[in-house]
Amino acid sequence: MELFIQFLTNTGFYLADYRNLIMLLVGIVFVYLAIAKEYEPLLLLPIGFGVIIGNIPFFKGFGIGIYEANSVLHYLYFGVTSGLYPSIVFLGLGAMTDFSFLLSNPKLMLLGAAAQMGIFFTLLSAMALGFAPNEASSIAIIGGADGPTSIFLTAKLAPELIGPIAIAAYSYMALIPIIQPPIMKLLTTDKERRIRMADLREVSRKERLIFPVVGVMLCCFLAPASIPLLGPFFFGNLMKESGVVERLAQTARSAIIDTATIFLGFTVGASTQGDVFLNPRSIGIFALGAIAFSIATGSGVLFAKFMNLFLKQKINPLLGASGVSAVPGSAREVHMMGLKTDPTNYLLMHAMACNSSGVIGSAICAGILWSFNM
Amino acid sequence: MAIVGATIVLSGLTILSLIISQLHKIVGLLEKKATVSVEVPQEAEGNPKPSVAADNCPSNIAVTIEIYQPLVEELEEQFQLADLYELAEKYHLPHPHLSIRCLREAGKLESLGDGYFRLAA
Incomplete structure (x- = not known):
């Protein structure tokens, strides 16, 4: 009987905490949104199920939880804390990205830069709210709307905040269809939204081959701390464009990125244990993340309007919203x-150009913020 | 910190965009050199030229496109047919007027209005 009672006290039912129950509910909502509403299912399904796994109560000290040394989850989580998964994701992303649209209209790269202003505005706000510079930098990078970049930088600067920051970054990426359209509508007139973009010129293979080499050198000379992200990114792109290692490029943009995405999403979800995750700071991070993302969208749109003051061939200011690096969600939203x-x-094609520029821009921002806090 | 960071990102991407905006011109220059040094001697050696009857379009328009593609790349993105004709004459291509007309009729030279054209994708 005593053994039975001891067993009962070790079950999840006995150990359950209200915070775990709240997070279990969050996990179920994520899974529901991924399956029923198809909101970014590639992200929300692994994260949602990870949240469920991470919040099943267990007795501590037996190497079960993600924060316990020697647990399987802890080993899988190493890819997050070391910044390994984000680098691998960037490799696959590079092998998927077609820079032709950007090369045929390089002006659009400026919109990718302008959309990063949300990051720096949020940096100031977070510091004003009392976050230390390293924490504020990690929170601010949410404005780049790039999950892997946010995780990478947070792993380097404020590992204790990975859970809330990763969840916030991925949540806002999934909520693009809800967050971005009202901002775009608010900041543009009907006439501006009707602006047609000039046809894109054909980009030669040589240009597409030279770009990753020039791009990686320029960006990484400027911000060497972005090498772990931009190095694999441009390497993946060179593999794609070279055409001589198609098998490797194919693996990078399918099996490799898929594997990293699964473990990244799952372990980030599992890291949101209620007792660690649910605190006022997490709520603050979510609020600041939403502000960062909204400002990033708005600054991109406003910068496009600013550029139009000087350009003969006007840019549709909606494209500014796709300067964030949420690929391809924000480009799709702009197109719609x-x-x-x-x-x-x-x-769509023009928006993809801004989007790919946003990926580069947010990775440079991560490198800069990391170097500022070294 | 924020202002410095924002300035670095903006200037970095501006420089990158400036460089890539010139990329096609650099590639064009390199290809132009290659065209002059390789293609002209080929003609001098009497390599086969496209078989074009005096008043008929060639049966395989792809050959004509292949010949005119490097010429078009030497010109601006949007060009006038007269410029293309001059360039074809410069390289001693046979029947430039007829070839350009055939490219037009085959829809390979796309009119952009105001007398400007570009090679259709």
Whole structure:
């Protein structure tokens, strides 16, 4: 009988804490959104199920939880804390990215830079709210709307905040269809949304081959701390464009990135144990993340309008919203908004150009913020 | 810290965009050199030229496109047919007027209005 009672006291039912129950509910909502609403299922499904796994109560000290040394989850989590998974994701992302759109209209790269302003505004806000510079930098990078970059920087600067920051970054990426359209609509007129972009010129293979080499050198000379992200990114792109290692490029953009995404999402989800995750700081991080993402969207749109003051061939300011690096979610949203205004105005390719520039921009920002806090 | 960071990112990406905006011109220059040094001697050696009848378009328009592609790349993105004709004459291509007309008729030279054209994708 005593053994039975001891067993009962070790079950999850006995050990359950209200914080675990709240997080279990969050996990179930994520899984529901991924399956029923198809909101970024590649992200929300692994994260959601990870949240469920991470919040099943257990007795501590037996090497079960993600924060306990020698547990299986802890080993898998090493890929997050070391910044390994984000680098691998960037390799695959590079092997997927087509820079032709950006090369044919390089002006659009400036929108990718402008959308990073949300990061720096949030940096100031977080520091004003009392976060230490390293924590504020980790929170601010959420404005880049790039999950792997946010995780990478946080792992380096404030590992204790990885859970809330990763969840916030991925949540906002998944919520792009809800967050971005009202901001785009608010900051643009109907006439501006109807602006048609000039046809893109054809980009030669040589240009596409030279770009990753020039890009990695320039960006990494500027911010060497971004090498772990931009190095694999441009390498993946060179593999794709070279055409001589198609098998490797194919593996990078399928099996490798998929494996990293699974473990990244799952372990980040599992790291949100209620007792560690649910605290006022996490709520603050979520609020600041939302502000960062909204400002990033707005600054991109406003910068496009600013550029239009000087350009003969106007830019559709909606494209500024795709300067964040949420690929391809924000580009899709810009395209949809353009179509709603004018069903014959196709902005997708131009928006992808801004999007790919945003990926580079946010990785540079991460490198800069890391070096500022060294 | 924030201002410095924002300035670095903006200037870095501006420089990168400036460089890539010139990339096609650099590539064009390199290819131009290659065209002059390789293609002209080939003609001098009497390599086969596209078989074009005096008043008919060639049966395989792809050959004509292949010949005119490097010429088009030497010109601006949007060009006038007269410029293309001059360049074709410069390289002693046979029947430039007819070839350009055939490219137009085959829809390979796309009109952009105001007398400007570009090679269709």
